[in-house]
Amino acid sequence: MNNFHDFLHAISAAALDTLVGFDRQAALDAGVDPSRAKAWAELHDVYFGTTNSPQKQRLAGEKARRHGFSLDQLALLERRLRPIKHARTRMKLRLALLDAKCTYKKLSELANKLIPKTPPEPPRKQVSFTRSRQGYRTMRVTADERDLADLEHALRADLDSTKPIAQQMLERFLELMRGDGTGVPKAVPRPLLLIPLPEWIKVLRDEGDDTVLGLSDGTTITGAEYLNRHHATVENGLEAALFHPEEGPVNLYRDQRFANQKQRDLARATLTMCPVPDCRQSADSCEIHHIRAWKHGGETNLNNLAPLCRYHNRVNDDDPERARRGRIENVSGTPVWHSPRGYRATNTHHPYGAMQTLFG
Template identity: 25%
Template sequence: MNLESALRYLATAGMPLVDLVYERVNNRESRKNIGQDYGLPARRIGQIHRVARDLFEGEGEQLANRRHCAQIARDARMSIDTLITMNKTVNRVNDHAAREPLRRELFEYAVSKSFEEVEAHAKLRLQEINERHPRTAHDQRWLRISGNPDTNGMRFMLARLTDSDAMALANALDQTAREFQKGDPKLSRQQAMADALVARVLGGTGASKSKVFREPVLLVPSDGCTYMGNGLLATSDGAIVPAREHMDSLLSEFGYATMWAPDLEGKMQHVDLWRTRRTANDKQRMMMVIDQLICADPECTHTAITSEAHHIEAWKNGGHTNVDNMVIACRPHHARNDDDRELQRYGHLTRDPVTGQACRQLVDEHRSRRYHQFPLAQYNGRNWVLNHELHTNNLYKPEEPPPD
């Protein structure tokens, strides 16, 4: 097949692509891995999978209509971009009862039409339908903050507000921004408004003064000590001392501090107290945040500080609320987990049995666990203490995760 033939086939292979992605995602493959196989970003794989779910899943008359639309697309050999555009349009209809009739209308219209014709018709029909069923401006508000910093260590924020709220916010920030510019004439208007927003919301006098989620943490190695459980350490001379007393003897005022020590089996453990409550307390959450920095799922980059404490052995199954039975996970990955192992749907979040690193065990127990490769994860407290033990006590030798 030459290049021209390949492009012509791609222009008509929308449904084969939808079938392929749907099958691979249902086999528990991540969008990232699928995208890497075909040189596509995970976002694009997600768009195709959304088309698949909206054509292959549903109930009753809804499912019958979707199957009819899928058959139209197959027979007409529609492109993937045409399918994505129509699917996005349907999902933006405010009146849910009007979505399936519009889906059928668009698919029937798209037969023998160009992408541009379908796109223009879809926009027109969406506008007409939503004018009859408008959403209130209040319902359309949102605020988005990027999940990861850019190469300059900056994050992006974008908001959608009603005209009155946006103007009120701008007016509230204006005076503070003017004061900042008087104090520093080099500040641009945009920079001054950004500093004013931080100052008004977080306190202080500008962005550089913000301390939210940025408190110092001192990681303390427990050289010569063995963790005995229940917050007790055995020193090299045989004495048993409470970990708090040992920590107090090493620390002054440095903010948060946490300690790891090898247990009797040589496995690195957080030094912590057992507890009977289900939810993690603030101390435990902070220890896990330091341990991971980001969500335990290897495909996720959600920050740990805004995520949730997740029980490895579910609380309902008798799992205790102690750090060695918990990891930090974002809300979607906290829910997307096989608490009951026999379900075998998603796999489950766990810890490496040797290093204690947070990871995901795949559904197939014979396949390797997946570990985070995101750069920020490499700077977490767990990696720091493991490297410390390797170089000072030669406690263990870290190994690369085995290939699947």
């Protein structure tokens, strides 16, 4: 390729044949935009993949070459054809559109005329929250228009027109939410003292509700004894959790001990957020996930538990041999997301989990 005209020929007249032997991973490794690589993969399936109509597939390819369709134009057609459910109808419309020799803009206009419009899906009734940014969050509410019209009417009643309306509506909304003390209760944060165990202490075993620690002098001590001797007493009502730099959460000590709740508390102390990158769900809103699935022999032990939001708990790949959406692994005592492509990534939003806080 010696000049710009050669480049244009490669992406137009000879564009389709450049997808022979297409390798999506190779495209990604070469720095191609992932959305573009996905579109090229779809084109490869349409024009070179297995089909029930090889003759029409061949005819579509001939038309695309003859009229010099660019990869962007072909990708445009597939995006517009995607809502069409029946393969035969899609192919019929594809062949009709491939008869047109025109610019990208004209092709888009023609597609709008030929491809029937699908009615938009009605919005789902729901409430959603964004992650925190500089101490603020945004709430979005989608509900029946009459209900929200009533709410807006209440928020706008008797506002001062000389001041910003939106801020006054927020103040009125918070008044309605809190009421006279009988409204929405305030979430009370639960402080938990995180105590790192020195590396010279080895976690030996669980013994009843406690954990036995092995010391470098050849003696043993329980976790409760360690806390009472070096950090706190039971009488002062302190709630404290022990974390080992390699094995993670060790045990949780309080006046009343309930194993299931104790495991949940420690799992949520280990990570304050769902571990999937960019997820905004806090540990308090998460479900407790078995890293090694129960059906595969995973036990309900601390080193096999992680807080996952409802969505990621359901799409997690329980079978590591069939990874499609990614899965959670325990890495040195910390649950970490493992991508289908083989790399590990952490959720850097609100990075105040116990293992990160204590051991970095």
